Amino acid sequence: MNKIIIHGGFPLEGIINIDGSKNSVVALIPASILSKSVVRIYNYPKISDVGVLIDILKELNVNTKINETYLEIDSTNINNTPLITAKMGSLRASYYFMGALLGLFKEAVLRLPGGCYLGPRPIDLHLQGFAGLDCRYEIDDELIHLQAEKLIGREIHFPFPSVGATINTMLAAVLAEGKTIIYNAAKEPEIVDVANFLNQMGATIKGAGTSTIEIIGVKMLHGTEYQVIPDRIEAGTYLILGAMLGNPLEINKVNPHHLKALLSTLTNCGVRYDINDDKIIVHKTDKLLPTNIITQVYPGFPTDLQQIITTLLTQCNGVSTITETIYSDRFQNCHELIKMGANIEIDNKQAIIKGKTHLKGTEVVAKDLRGGASLVLAGLIAEGTTIIDEPQHILRGYSNIMKKLQKVKANIHMST
Ligand code: UD1
Numbered sequence: 001m002n003k004i005i006i007h008g009g010f011p012l013e014g015i016i017n018i019d020g021s022k023n024s025v026v027a028l029i030p031a032s033i034l035s036k037s038v039v040r041i042y043n044y045p046k047i048s049d050v051g052v053l054i055d056i057l058k059e060l061n062v063n064t065k066i067n068e069t070y071l072e073i074d075s076t077n078i079n080n081t082p083l084i085t086a087k088m089g090s091l092r093a094s095y096y097f098m099g100a101l102l103g104l105f106k107e108a109v110l111r112l113p114g115g116c117y118l119g120p121r122p123i124d125l126h127l128q129g130f131a132g133l134d135c136r137y138e139i140d141d142e143l144i145h146l147q148a149e150k151l152i153g154r155e156i157h158f159p160f161p162s163v164g165a166t167i168n169t170m171l172a173a174v175l176a177e178g179k180t181i182i183y184n185a186a187k188e189p190e191i192v193d194v195a196n197f198l199n200q201m202g203a204t205i206k207g208a209g210t211s212t213i214e215i216i217g218v219k220m221l222h223g224t225e226y227q228v229i230p231d232r233i234e235a236g237t238y239l240i241l242g243a244m245l246g247n248p249l250e251i252n253k254v255n256p257h258h259l260k261a262l263l264s265t266l267t268n269c270g271v272r273y274d275i276n277d278d279k280i281i282v283h284k285t286d287k288l289l290p291t292n293i294i295t296q297v298y299p300g301f302p303t304d305l306q307q308i309i310t311t312l313l314t315q316c317n318g319v320s321t322i323t324e325t326i327y328s329d330r331f332q333n334c335h336e337l338i339k340m341g342a343n344i345e346i347d348n349k350q351a352i353i354k355g356k357t358h359l360k361g362t363e364v365v366a367k368d369l370r371g372g373a374s375l376v377l378a379g380l381i382a383e384g385t386t387i388i389d390e391p392q393h394i395l396r397g398y399s400n401i402m403k404k405l406q407k408v409k410a411n412i413h414m415s416t
Contacts, residue, residue: 020228
């Protein structure tokens with residue numbers, strides 16, 4: 001099994017270009033089948049989750065063409081094959097095939113989604129969205145069967161915002177009869193991106209990015225060409241790295257508006273950065289200040305950056321806290337950081353991080369995607385050699401991470 005090997009403790013300098021958003025593209029790929037035509041997605045991230053979704057498309061007799069610049073998806077001859085292979089269970093976002101296939105065929109059989117373990121991750125709200133459009137469902141032995149005579153647009157009131165359930169309901173509703181209104185919708189930039197993509201294919205969606213989304217069903221969609229938004233979590237990861245090691249680091253091709261919560265947290269920690277259009281230049285900060293972070297739905301501090309900023313908090317002078325409100329078990333990386341010398345206590349939903357601690361390289365395990373990224377950052381600031389086992393979790397979501405880091409002079413490679 002491959003491992004990531006890092007010789008840490010050196011400053012980094014140069015430019016890191018950010019790729020398209022993982023959490024957008026994993027929805028755009030299933031969404032593309034609603035066109036029953038040809039769709040080209042530009043600026044897609046080169047991550048293993050995209051490869052898995054392409055394999056799933058093949059099972060549906062959907063052709064794909066992929067090169068450095070774009071991913072082309074031709075669903076003209078799509079079949080409604082039951083999606084029951086293990087690939088469906090290897091990532092969370094396979095759940096978007098539920099909404100897309102239901103929308104297109106009014107029926108689908110699928111294996112339930114997998115993905116990183118962050119505590120229980122139910123899909124009851126997704127099912128509430130489908131049921132709200134007059135769909136029936138049965139779950140039996142890890143398979144779900146969705147079926148509707150016809151999908152009818154209605155009002156759907158979610159008890160709290162969910163990214164996945166909001167997008168899945170949009171996917172199912174674009175070809176439904178009449179008007180669907182989603183109340184308490186999630187407002188993440190990826191939801192706006194998916195709505196823009198569907199609208200470019202001929203859908204009528206208004207209000208994405210607010211808590212009320214209105215969808216007027218249309219009879220059919222058509223092909224399009226689309227540019228994915230920059231990945232705010234990838235950008236945030238390298239900004240946090242730059243705050244510790246940037247000499248300086250220039251994070252390029254970002255949308256700073258999507259990073260407001262992180263940037264204000266970095267300001268609280270005393271980090272120096274300059275924003276220039278789609279670039280952020282970030283400097284290593286010697287005297288980092290402690291802070292208190294609470295994860296929240298967008299535009300609050302994203303849970304996906306919580307594990308990554310923990311590494312920075314180990315370098316702040318004083319006591320910091322992180323309160324995780326979205327997932328019940330998202331501190332697994334802390335146990336690995338402790339092995340490297342971090343001083344972290346976990347108290348239910350809160351991590352208490354006492355700094356500044358001197359991290360030393362050792363062998364650690366990437367247990368999930370963002371937790372794995374937090375260990376890469378820790379390895380880069382630590383003295384000596386860090387070995388990260390199970391790097392496949394990291395490659396699920398970071399486009400060309402090895403090359404990008406090597407280009408800014410990081411001493412990092414993958415063992416064979
Ligand atoms: C998406 C992102 C993930 C991010 C999360 C929150 C993708 C592929 N993944 O995940 O990276 O961490 O948003 O920003 O885009 N919940 C339920 N029932 C449901 C659905 C969700 O109880 O049917 C709960 C979840 O367990 C969690 C909370 O709602 O506690 C938010 O989850 P949600 O916004 O749905 O996250 P995901 O779509 O799974």
